[in-house]
Amino acid sequence: MSIQVFILSKLMIGKTYPYELKKQMAEPIPLDELGGITESKLYYHFDALAKKGLIEPVEIIKEEHRPDKQVFGITAKGREELPKKIYKLFESANDINDIVIGLANIKYVxxxxxxxxxxxxxxxxxxxxxxxxxxxxxxxxxxxxxxxxxxxxxxxxxxxxxxxxxxxxxxxxxxxxxx
The missing domain is CATH 1.10.287 (Helix Hairpins)
Structure with missing residues (x-):
């Protein structure tokens, strides 16, 4: 769930795509490695959020000799669900690791x-x-x-x-x- 909170919170700031988020997670601290976040996990969660109607594709970036990049934006439903997902992180926390993403996005709750x-x-x-x-x-x-x-x-x-x-x-x- 924290990956989905991370994605939704990033989309609250602006549109993005999975590979871009993966790069952001690696700087300046390799949060992707510390949290075991792979690019495939990000794609999976982007897809899951899209199926729930919390995010939607808003643009396709085409570059020569490169795969197309599907850019996503957050929906009104996603904006509504983000605080609920953050609260769930805090409700189910067993230790500090479980709330890091929630603490980083406390401004939404x-x-x-x-x-x-x-x-x-x-x-x-x-x-x-x-x-x-x-x-x-x-x-x-x-x-x-x-x-x-x-x-x-x-x-x-x-x-x-x-x-x-x-x-x-x-x-x-x-x-x-x-x-």
């Missing part, structure tokens, strides 16, 4: 609603983590099993602390109007 959604996600995440940490396994384990357990508990505790910290930081930045 109500920041107070986003804070409310993130606070719910944060509370759910903390409650889930508390349940996991309070689980007592009373089965007998050998030394290797205990070592593995310690390793995994350490890893997941650090990951959880990291997620909580960055969700709280995102909420704070939104509340302060910095995003």
């Amino acid at each position: 109500d920041p107070e609603k986003v804070v409310d959604l993130l606070n719910v996600r944060l509370a759910d995440y903390k409650a889930h983590w508390d349940r996991i940490m309070n689980f007592e396994n009373t089965s007998h384990r050998d030394k290797k099993s205990e070592n593995l357990n310690e390793l995994l508990v350490g890893y997941f505790t650090t990951k959880s602390d990291h997620t909580i910290y960055w969700l709280e930081e995102a909420i704070k930045q939104i509340e302060q109007g910095n995003l």
